Amino acid sequence: MDNRVTIKISDIIDETKDIKSFVFNHELGAKPGQFIMLSDFEGGEKPFSIADCTADNFTITVKRIGEFTTRLFQKEVGDFVSVRGPYGSSFFISGGNFLLVGGGYGTPPLYFLAQELLKNGAKVTVVNGARTKDDLVFCDRFKDLDVEYANITQLGCLGRKGTSVDLAKGALENQHFDRIYAAGPEMMMKALQPHLHDQEYEFLFERYMKCAIGICGNCTIDPIGIRLCVEGPVLPKKLVEQLTEFGKYHRDATGKRIEF
Ligand SMILES: Cc1cc2nc3c(=O)[nH]c(=O)nc-3n(C[C@H](O)[C@H](O)[C@H](O)COP(=O)(O)OP(=O)(O)OC[C@H]3O[C@@H](n4cnc5c(N)ncnc54)[C@H](O)[C@@H]3O)c2cc1C
């Protein structure tokens, strides 16, 4: 079923020099971890995670990287884009004690997740890391939620030098979490994984996507062949543990392997 809609950008928020949030007044009905495919009618269609979603609007947060995202950055409030979705698996929501580990522009879907966990009475700790403070997003939004929050940069711009994995290690030494959720660069999740031992976790993967509906096979992941656009992008521990390509290589638009 084609669930494509043409919708207006209702707000644009400058997060940092190269990161913007786009808000749409549209009832998407998404769950945390899911993504949309967005087209600007000028060529191509790209996946973006849902950073926030209420009954009548949703937000995506975009890092300017290449041709498509540079065009998106030229859009203004009132411009139209085409959106289909939401697609993919979502994070497991329940009550309990949870650690959310975010990195760079990968962190925003954890904001949507944190809100849904809080609605279920959960205790939530968020650690947010980035290379510099210009890559660190959603600090004020997380601070406005009823969560334990800490951030860090690799260059030490905010005082302490390190990564969100360093902050996560500290949190894991001090308390038991019912589940750890992570979203960000794959190498961040790869570095986090050995510290999680037998604890439950879910990771959000970003791999090259084309159809987003399980047909083209571009997003399959070795060796189990699951499609990250359908069975992912959120994968639980028992699947992540089987992935031989996790943190080693990914594929480009042609399917060619690219080493991390
Ligand atoms: C499930 C999922 C969720 C994502 N969520 C976000 C998000 O919330 N915010 C955000 O800024 N980015 C997100 N991305 C990545 C985003 O799709 C790419 O940054 C964007 O497509 C880059 O396009 P470009 O033309 O500007 O850059 P290009 O120069 O075309 O590509 C730069 C890099 O972006 C990635 N990329 C390009 N095209 C795709 C594609 N079709 N599918 C996946 N990755 C691609 C590749 O790593 C590539 O090397 C997500 C990707 C996936 C798979």
Ligand code: FES
């Ligand atoms: S992007 Fe086509 S199968 Fe996943």
